[in-house]
Amino acid sequence: MFYLVSKLLQPLLQPFNWLLLGLGIAVWKCKGWLRHLLLIIFLALMVLSNPWLSNLAYMAWEINDRPKEIKAHSYDAIVVLGGGTVYSTDAAGNDLHLGGADRLYQGMRLLQAGAAPRIVLTGYGDPLSEAALARKVLLTMGMPDSAILVEPSARTTWENASFTAALVNKHPGLFPRKRLLLVTSALHVRRAMWCFQRCGLSVTPYPCDIRSSAAPPAEWLNRVLWNLPAAGVFCGWDVLIHEWIGMLSYRWRYGRS
Numbered sequence: 293m294f295y296l297v298s299k300l301l302q303p304l305l306q307p308f309n310w311l312l313l314g315l316g317i318a319v320w321k322c323k324g325w326l327r328h329l330l331l332i333i334f335l336a337l338m339v340l341s342n343p344w345l346s347n348l349a350y351m352a353w354e355i356n357d358r359p360k361e362i363k364a365h366s367y368d369a370i371v372v373l374g375g376g377t378v379y380s381t382d383a384a385g386n387d388l389h390l391g392g393a394d395r396l397y398q399g400m401r402l403l404q405a406g407a408a409p410r411i412v413l414t415g416y417g418d419p420l421s422e423a424a425l426a427r428k429v430l431l432t433m434g435m436p437d438s439a440i441l442v443e444p445s446a447r448t449t450w451e452n453a454s455f456t457a458a459l460v461n462k463h464p465g466l467f468p469r470k471r472l473l474l475v476t477s478a479l480h481v482r483r484a485m486w487c488f489q490r491c492g493l494s495v496t497p498y499p500c501d502i503r504s505s506a507a508p509p510a511e512w513l514n515r516v517l518w519n520l521p522a523a524g525v526f527c528g529w530d531v532l533i534h535e536w537i538g539m540l541s542y543r544w545r546y547g548r549s
Contacts, residue, residue: 299513308523312337340529341521349532350504354478355485358498367408367496368460368467369441372399373452373476373484374415374422396426398500399475400433407473410466411435412459414443414452421445441466449480449538450546453487460493470494477501479531483539490546503528 303309312334319330339345372395396413403411411430415422421444430440443459446452460467471494476484478499488495509515 296513299517303517303520303522306523308341308526309521312341312521337526338521341523341526343518343520343522343525344508346525346528347504349529350479351506353482353532353535354499354502354504355481355497356478356499356502356504359473359496362402362405362407362473364406365409367471367473368410368469370399370402370408370411370473370475370498371456371488371495372396372411372413372426373449373474373480374413374417374426374446375449375477375480394501395475395477396429398498400430400435402473402475402498403435403439410439410441412441412443412456412472414446414456416445416447416451449483450487450542452484453491453493456488457491457493472496473498475500479503479535483535483542486539487542487546 315330315334315337319327319334322330375395399411399413402408413423413426413430415426417423417425421442423442423444423446427440427442431437441459443452443455446455456472460470460472472488474481474484474488474495475498478501481497481499485495485497509518
């Protein structure tokens with residue numbers, strides 16, 4: 293009973309839903325052009341905060357397919373892109389969180405499995421380079437320093453690709469086939485793949501940090517909640533829109549060169 297009550301109270305305790313309720317009352321009370329304007333805003337918020345619709349958008353954009361079989365040393369290197377990282381500074385030192393942590397975990401797991409003899413960490417950071425900090429994390433996890441290459445200057449996805457390409461061309465002995473396994477968020481794969489291929493690199497995507505779900509929740513209560521407005525869903529659109537705009541701007545800026 294407590295579980296049922298706690299689940300049902302969840303949407304009622306969200307300030308975002310209070311805002312929707314107040315906006316709905318305002319639509320009912322107002323008249324004329326103001327009512328039409330408030331109705332458009334209300335409907336837009338309802339659509340953009342719907343988890344089911346948001347999930348459909350994520351599914352349409354994300355690339356979730358991973359290589360079905362990765363043999364030992366199938367690739368010259370595993371490239372892990374920085375991004376989505378939040379730092380914590382405590383007595384234990386600096387840690388990686390959010391998307392950056394899953395990218396790093398998957399890259400480490402692939403390195404341990406022998407997918408490639410080395411891993412390339414690329415990414416700038418403020419105040420600390422993501423790539424340099426990720427190297428520290430890998431070293432504390434027992435990864436050999438000789439298997440880690442750091443590219444600490446890339447601030448954008450295009451720079452991730454172009455600076456990695458420069459590293460590959462500078463060390464042909466380490467990258468004889470120029471075959472790379474690219475680890476990044478599923479939402480980011482399309483843009484990252486386009487940039488790396490544009491820079492002349494042969495890359496196979498290995499998506500992680502997957503946000504979409506191919507199947508709805510199994511429990512009836514969670515299925516109901518899955519169709520109710522949620523503030524987190526509304527705020528999550530900025531990540532998707534960022535990818536859309538990023539892809540268009542990259543094609544305009546670098547697609548003609």
